Amino acid sequence: MILYDYILSPSCYRVRLLAALIGRRLDLWAVDVHPGQEHLSEPMLALNPAGTIPVLTDDGLVLTESTAILTYLAAHDAPAWLGEDTAAMRARVAQWLAFAQRLTDSAGAARAHDMLLAPGDIDALRGQATQALRELEAALSAGRRRGESFLAGNRPTIADIACFPHVALAPDGGLPLDPYPSIRLWMRAIRALDGFIEMPGIHRLHELKPEPGPMPEVIRKEQA
Amino acid sequence: MGMMGAACSDPCASAPTPDTGDTVPTDWTPAALSDDIPVASAAPGQLGPHDLAIWRSASGRIAAWADRCPHRGMRLSHGFVRGERLSCIYHGWGYGEGGQCVRIPAHPELTPPEAIRVPVFSVAEASGVIWVAEEAPDGPPPEFPGVVAFRSLQVSAAPEALAAALGGTGTVIETVLGGAQVVALIQPLRGGAAGLHLLAPEGSDPAALDALSAEVEALRRRVEAAEEMTA
Amino acid sequence: MSEGGAMRDQWYPVGMTKQLTAQGRDTMLMGEPIRVALAGGAPSVTDGTGRALPVIDRFGHVWTSLGQPEKDLFTIPEVDQPGRRLVDVGVCRVRCSPLRAVENFLDIAHFPFVHTDILGSEPHTEVARYEVEIRDDVDEVWATKVKFFQPQAAKSAEGGITTDYMYRVCAPTCSVLYKTCPPKPGEWDVIALFVQPLTETLCDVWPYMALYDDDAEMTDLIHFQQMIFVQDRSVLENQLPALLPLDPGREIPTRADMTSIAYRRWLKRHGFTYGAQLVAA
Numbered sequence: 001m002i003l004y005d006y007i008l009s010p011s012c013y014r015v016r017l018l019a020a021l022i023g024r025r026l027d028l029w030a031v032d033v034h035p036g037q038e039h040l041s042e043p044m045l046a047l048n049p050a051g052t053i054p055v056l057t058d059d060g061l062v063l064t065e066s067t068a069i070l071t072y073l074a075a076h077d078a079p080a081w082l083g084e085d086t087a088a089m090r091a092r093v094a095q096w097l098a099f100a101q102r103l104t105d106s107a108g109a110a111r112a113h114d115m116l117l118a119p120g121d122i123d124a125l126r127g128q129a130t131q132a133l134r135e136l137e138a139a140l141s142a143g144r145r146r147g148e149s150f151l152a153g154n155r156p157t158i159a160d161i162a163c164f165p166h167v168a169l170a171p172d173g174g175l176p177l178d179p180y181p182s183i184r185l186w187m188r189a190i191r192a193l194d195g196f197i198e199m200p201g202i203h204r205l206h207e208l209k210p211e212p213g214p215m216p217e218v219i220r221k222e223q224a
Numbered sequence: 225m226g227m228m229g230a231a232c233s234d235p236c237a238s239a240p241t242p243d244t245g246d247t248v249p250t251d252w253t254p255a256a257l258s259d260d261i262p263v264a265s266a267a268p269g270q271l272g273p274h275d276l277a278i279w280r281s282a283s284g285r286i287a288a289w290a291d292r293c294p295h296r297g298m299r300l301s302h303g304f305v306r307g308e309r310l311s312c313i314y315h316g317w318g319y320g321e322g323g324q325c326v327r328i329p330a331h332p333e334l335t336p337p338e339a340i341r342v343p344v345f346s347v348a349e350a351s352g353v354i355w356v357a358e359e360a361p362d363g364p365p366p367e368f369p370g371v372v373a374f375r376s377l378q379v380s381a382a383p384e385a386l387a388a389a390l391g392g393t394g395t396v397i398e399t400v401l402g403g404a405q406v407v408a409l410i411q412p413l414r415g416g417a418a419g420l421h422l423l424a425p426e427g428s429d430p431a432a433l434d435a436l437s438a439e440v441e442a443l444r445r446r447v448e449a450a451e452e453m454t455a
Numbered sequence: 456m457s458e459g460g461a462m463r464d465q466w467y468p469v470g471m472t473k474q475l476t477a478q479g480r481d482t483m484l485m486g487e488p489i490r491v492a493l494a495g496g497a498p499s500v501t502d503g504t505g506r507a508l509p510v511i512d513r514f515g516h517v518w519t520s521l522g523q524p525e526k527d528l529f530t531i532p533e534v535d536q537p538g539r540r541l542v543d544v545g546v547c548r549v550r551c552s553p554l555r556a557v558e559n560f561l562d563i564a565h566f567p568f569v570h571t572d573i574l575g576s577e578p579h580t581e582v583a584r585y586e587v588e589i590r591d592d593v594d595e596v597w598a599t600k601v602k603f604f605q606p607q608a609a610k611s612a613e614g615g616i617t618t619d620y621m622y623r624v625c626a627p628t629c630s631v632l633y634k635t636c637p638p639k640p641g642e643w644d645v646i647a648l649f650v651q652p653l654t655e656t657l658c659d660v661w662p663y664m665a666l667y668d669d670d671a672e673m674t675d676l677i678h679f680q681q682m683i684f685v686q687d688r689s690v691l692e693n694q695l696p697a698l699l700p701l702d703p704g705r706e707i708p709t710r711a712d713m714t715s716i717a718y719r720r721w722l723k724r725h726g727f728t729y730g731a732q733l734v735a736a
């Protein structure tokens with residue numbers, strides 16, 4: 001499987017993250033989106049006329065929507081990540097995959113504006129993103145009341161992976177996450193998953209690693 | 225810049241830095257819900273003009289510190305908790321009991337000077353709420369029997385407007401919302417916003433709490449729309 | 456705050472030469488609107504009143520000044536050595552003081568925590584003593600004999616190595632670092648950080664590199680540097696106060712921060728205070 005990828009793209013990171021979590025090896029093809037605008041070059045437009053990344057190709061299959069790529073990887077290698085096989089749960093996952101596109105179009109566009117000087121009505125984008133973040137916070141707090149730490153029940157699914165990047169990177173677009181305690185705990189749960197990988201702007205949980213010695217207390221005692 | 229041994233410091237550096245004319249609350253202020261800051265985690269908070277790093281150690285100890293690393297000013301609420309220490313994400317300086325710097329990774333053998341200390345605020349937990357104060361208040365924060373912590377939300381409206389919408393005044397309002405008897409704690413935030421920490425009846429079933437959640441979201445929409453009209 | 460003071464007479468990067476268009480691009484320099492365009496095949500910069508500003512086209516970037524620069528823009532002699540690949544990394548905007556952006560670039564102690572498993576990793580956190588001086592003949596800050604253990608020092612590095620560094624501050628918002636170059640022992644890779652001060656708390660950062668690396672794809676070289684810089688961005692946007700404190704006492708440095716201490720001292724000596732805080736608030 002070849003992933004046409006850009007290190008700073010949260011949508012590409014969705015794919016890299018899921019692949020890492022399920023142990024799927026991808027051949028990464030770096031696209032010079034910024035500053036090169038290579039995603040708008042003829043060869044890339046031939047692959048994806050929409051001029052966006054990521055693009056995943058596998059055996060003649062060409063996928064140009066990151067949420068479809070998540071679905072493909074999970075179905076291919078790790079079906080548990082599609083969510084429980086019930087009508088309600090499948091719909092819940094699909095609902096969040098669509099919601100993830102709202103995050104791309106609001107928080108993602110605000111970040112591209114603030115960081116990479118992309119055009120956009122920044123106040124409108126932040127307004128839409130705030131609305132989406134509030135919806136997510138409400139849903140996650142409802143889940144917590146039922147003992148669920150993820151978007152579709154008690155195990156992570158592609159719904160979480162689709163929403164996580166643009167939420168975690170919202171501060172890059174001038175959207176502080178301070179007001180959202182349930183989002184903070186959910187992001188923590190995702191970052192604590194076995195096999196989690198980071199992208200620039202998202203730090204790993206250093207707390208998962210023990211403090212390297214020698215501890216200062218020991219030195220103090222020795223000196224006393 | 226003078227240096228004291230390997231590390232240098234100035235006691236003035238550790239004084240809290242009031243930088244606005246806002247009034248600082250003198251009694252306890254609600255800052256977060258206990259369940260929202262589980263063991264070994266940190267979160268940002270506010271108290272009047274001060275930014276706080278509120279964090280809980282691995283053993284469950286809660287602390288509220290100035291959200292500013294004495295080294296190069298990084299927000300400590302972005303840091304990480306290992307055991308009983310909060311470490312800064314920038315250069316990993318570790319701080320323990322009382323805000324004292326106990327580890328500087330760039331100089332692993334060094335015992336950091338006593339003067340490297342993060343300003344510490346008073347903090348206490350009651351009824352599932354984390355309360356903070358600048359000076360230790362005379363008594364403990366209030367307990368509210370029969371209710372438990374439910375949700376914290378931020379409202380882009382003045383605390384007074386939020387209180388009025390809840391049918392009360394001040395910062396502690398007991399009222400009925402969505403058919404439930406609730407306690408609403410209002411926290412003044414900078415930029416004309418308000419924090420709303422809501423306590424709901426003990427033993428409510430999830431569906432009743434979902435209804436309450438929807439009710440409070442609706443209330444927030446109304447308050448913010450009204451605020452926008454007057455702005 | 457200040458109108459720029461002594462910093463008005465310095466050169467600043469305002470765009471990539473390759474990206475210039477006849478139509479031009481509106482941007483800002485020290486709070487003033489400017490337009491950067493291609494006029495008759497050459498770069499031109501005008502201020503808000505249409506006045507033409509001085510222009511230099513160097514290192515793949517367009518440079519200008521709101522005042523009257525006394526000196527030519529600094530040079531990086533290594534850039535002209537044959538065999539180096541010159542890399543325009545592209546712009547990244549950061550809500551921070553331009554001076555804080557440069558200071559971060561001069562710092563190695565954050566590598567294990569901010570660039571984990573790439574430029575540093577625990578437990579290799581110790582910063583050994585190094586040498587710092589303000590070179591009066593060239594009026595630059597130099598740090599030499601800087602060493603740090605790195606798991607993946609460059610795109611071309613395989614496995615952990617101890618990397619040697621030299622740092623050079625050649626203008627108030629520009630710094631160049633030299634680091635061990637794995638494919639070519641005895642030579643130094645050159646990485647520069649050119650910072651355009653938009654306001655005292657907002658800047659456009661233009662990283663630039665001159666590397667010995669015949670194997671890597673250009674895109675991979677660009678992305679490696681973008682990755683590193685964007686890892687720093689969330690730190691830079693969360694330092695308090697936003698302005699760089701120049702007076703001792705507000706922040707607490709250690710021996711590992713000698714380059715930063717010299718940089719602050721040099722800024723203060725020259726009155727380079729746009730983006731700085733002079734009296735503790």
Ligand SMILES: N[C@H](CCC(=O)N[C@@H](CS)C(=O)NCC(=O)O)C(=O)O
Binds near residue numbers: 009052
């Ligand atoms: N089709 C969407 C597109 C994601 C998206 O917007 N990608 C950005 C990079 S993060 C992109 O390709 N931008 C190119 C542009 O905006 O010109 C997906 O796969 O989720």
Ligand code: FES
Binds near residue numbers: 314317
């Ligand atoms: S700023 Fe906190 S450790 Fe350096």
Ligand SMILES: [Fe+2]
Binds near residue numbers: 559565569683686
């Ligand atoms: Fe860095």
